[in-house]
Amino acid sequence: MVSPTVTLNSGFEMPLVGFGLWKVNNDTCADQVYSAIKAGYRLFDGACDYGNEVEVGQGVARAIKEGIVKREDLFLVSKLWNSFHDGEQVEPICRKQLADLGIDYFDLYIVHFPVSLEYVDPKVRYPPSWQNAEGVVKLGKATIQETWTAMESLVDQKLARSIGVSNFSPQLLMDLLRYARVRPATLQIEHHPYLTQKSLVNYAQKEGIAVTAYSSFGPLSFVELELKNAQDTPKLFDHATITSLATKYNRTPAQVLLRWATQRNIAVIPKSNDPTRLAQNLQVTDFDLAASELESISALNQGLRFNDPLNYGLDITIF
Numbered sequence: 001m002v003s004p005t006v007t008l009n010s011g012f013e014m015p016l017v018g019f020g021l022w023k024v025n026n027d028t029c030a031d032q033v034y035s036a037i038k039a040g041y042r043l044f045d046g047a048c049d050y051g052n053e054v055e056v057g058q059g060v061a062r063a064i065k066e067g068i069v070k071r072e073d074l075f076l077v078s079k080l081w082n083s084f085h086d087g088e089q090v091e092p093i094c095r096k097q098l099a100d101l102g103i104d105y106f107d108l109y110i111v112h113f114p115v116s117l118e119y120v121d122p123k124v125r126y127p128p129s130w131q132n133a134e135g136v137v138k139l140g141k142a143t144i145q146e147t148w149t150a151m152e153s154l155v156d157q158k159l160a161r162s163i164g165v166s167n168f169s170p171q172l173l174m175d176l177l178r179y180a181r182v183r184p185a186t187l188q189i190e191h192h193p194y195l196t197q198k199s200l201v202n203y204a205q206k207e208g209i210a211v212t213a214y215s216s217f218g219p220l221s222f223v224e225l226e227l228k229n230a231q232d233t234p235k236l237f238d239h240a241t242i243t244s245l246a247t248k249y250n251r252t253p254a255q256v257l258l259r260w261a262t263q264r265n266i267a268v269i270p271k272s273n274d275p276t277r278l279a280q281n282l283q284v285t286d287f288d289l290a291a292s293e294l295e296s297i298s299a300l301n302q303g304l305r306f307n308d309p310l311n312y313g314l315d316i317t318i319f
């Protein structure tokens, strides 16, 4: 099965279902990407801080070499890390990431977080993290406008077909839209029934910005990181609202959660290391939940966010 697509404001088609690359281990990553392409995945959501772009590129290259796909069949996404927000750092790091992947353009390149950190030379520390080379979190000086102007030049140079943002609030988006020469094509946000972000989703969609959900399974991804609020939160897969719909439609709870998003035109990028779950996560656009059922899932909202730097003990207030 291959995912349906959404048309971005840049004119390009983006698959509604893709594969997330965060926490995909280096030793298995190339094989996983290759298998995911064989299973029908076309969108891969990466980032330089995931530390596996070389291996992602190896998996892609193998699939292309074997004639399973062509480069233009794929939709390869990556992100600008916070320590590369200075205008003059955007293009060099984008070029390094492209070289690591062995490709010459990204389908979509995203500002990962709306926060500038002090520049750290990739020769000193790569993949990057929240901390600088001395292990200290230091804010940088770049404004979002400076960073966005440099992102726009990536489009001019055909290094990125579309550009987008992640973890932005409605206020930041509203400001960015005042000066953007190239509008953000997508907004990637944490989105699951415990954190529906309804007004942000509505605002972005109204502005023609496609929304992509990350961490669609809520606390699950963060339990393995031993985040306290994730460990203390009941699993969505066990929630009666989700399990009853899974039974009714003869689907898994994961498929119900992903359908709740895709049916509202929100793209999803689940990550799985398991071949069966990986295939299952792609089959989430061939059944429909009733409007009242979509609402019953949305009603589980608690405004509960897991992917917040504060939850990792970092003194950075974004949300």
Ligand SMILES: NC(=O)c1ccc[n+]([C@@H]2O[C@H](COP(=O)([O-])OP(=O)(O)OC[C@H]3O[C@@H](n4cnc5c(N)ncnc54)[C@H](OP(=O)(O)O)[C@@H]3O)[C@@H](O)[C@H]2O)c1
Binding pocket: 019, 020, 021, 022, 023, 045, 046, 112, 166, 167, 188, 189, 213, 214, 215, 216, 217, 218, 220, 221, 224, 252, 254, 255, 269, 270, 271, 272, 273, 274, 277, 278, 280, 281, 307
């Ligand atoms: N922009 C950002 O700041 C940001 C932040 C976080 C994530 N992301 C992106 O979003 C992607 C997805 O988010 P995520 O990695 O946090 O988590 P996720 O996809 O919500 O959840 C991954 C967890 O769910 C399990 N899982 C996957 N499919 C399953 C299924 N069908 N049944 C049962 N369990 C299943 C996985 O285990 P197994 O692997 O064992 O199946 C893993 O423990 C990331 O990989 C990344 O690309 C972006």
